[in-house]
Ligand SMILES: O=C(CO)[C@H](O)[C@H](O)COP(=O)(O)O
């Protein structure tokens with residue numbers, strides 16, 4: 001995984017057909033997705049349950065690019081090796097998930113993955129100030145985690161603060177929740193480069209009719225890249 005600051009669109013399979021993840025991942029990649037975002041929820045850290053490492057391992061052979069795993073679980077540490085075995089490229093833990101995020105990030109890198117830290121909307125940028133040399137990605141939640149299809153919460157001031165904090169380090173800023181062609185330019189302008197989108201990518205399409213996925217991805221990317229022209 002090489003670092004670059006171009007806009008990357010990461011469809012969240014939370015909005016895909018749960019009975020057909022492999023084909024859904026292949027379809028969005030064929031339609032231009034850069035990364036695949038995989039939401040792991042435990043019914044404890046967030047009020048919803050999705051799936052765990054076994055499902056990630058089953059999905060992995062269907063992804064040629066980056067598998068970006070967003071853990072909404074607590075605790076995190078007992079499961080890090082299982083997600084490494086499952087083939088996660090990026091493993092992101094929430095700063096709110098426990099008292100020892102520093103140890104967690106060390107363990108993620110130690111297991112050979114890129115380390116991400118996520119912040120809930122109520123958590124300030126300062127919560128991750130001491131972690132800048134330990135992370136490869138900061139995920140700014142623009143919804144309260146747990147469900148797809150929620151309304152975007154404006155976190156542009158936090159994104160700008162994180163961009164300043166990161167400086168010239170090779171650290172991605174990922175935005176997760178309510179990203180669509182209207183909100184993408186706001187977050188791209190503030191300094192984000194990885195845009196997660198679930199409902200805004202998968203709406204209107206299916207594995208049998210994947211062209212809408214491509215149109216949705218192109219529209220989000222064009223809106224985000226438009227802020228630089
Ligand atoms: O982490 C998440 C929710 O906790 C999802 O990645 C996110 O909500 C994406 O879905 P949408 O684009 O529909 O908001």
Ligand SMILES: [Fe+2]
Pocket residue numbers: 012037038039070176196
């Ligand atoms: Fe997510």
